[in-house]
Amino acid sequence: MTAQRVKLVGQGVAIGIVVLLFLLLARALATGEGGDVAAAAARGERPEAPDFALERLDRKGELALPALRGKVVVLNFWASWCIPCKEEAPYLEQLWRENRGRGLVVLGVDAKDFRGDARRFARRFELTFPLVYDGPGDILPDYGVTGFPETFVLDRAGRVVEAYTGAVNAAEDRARLEAAVERALAP
DSSP: OOHHHHHHHHHHHHHHHHHHHHHHHHHHHHHHTTHHHHHHHHTTOOOBOOOOEEEESSSSSEEEGGGGTTSEEEEEEEOTTOHHHHHHHHHHHHHHHHHGGGTEEEEEEEESSOHHHHHHHHHHTTOOSOEEEETTOTTHHHHTOOSSOEEEEEOTTSBEEEEEESOOOSHHHHHHHHHHHHHHHOO
């Protein structure tokens, strides 16, 4: 076998591996539907939100999701480098300010990010709702989060009422989120 032929065979194998990895990724994304939690919510089920306890970004200490039982939670997964996250941050702050007196908590989960960048993001957008840090993204698989932002509305019992992939920016997305919040707030 000549050197030229060995090189061609090596390139063919490399291309084959890349194509296989791409197909596996595409299959995982196509069948995942945002994870089991999001898929169950889309079917009208109310799956229990996976519990977690994470370091707070907005103050010292830790926040555990079970501590918020009894409140409706808008759980938003974001990162400071995410452009759609920057676009929806002011809306989430507004939602929090307008509804916290009714028992709503917006909880931001910063993941795949640096603490300092996340804190600068929070200051820039004047976020006052609770923020926690999951730097390595350890809880992302529990929720089936595949990108940023993703948002989940949890009822007072900690069950997922609605799940959103992508930014909640368009009027119809906001109306859908607000309707889910109202359903979750209803007695």
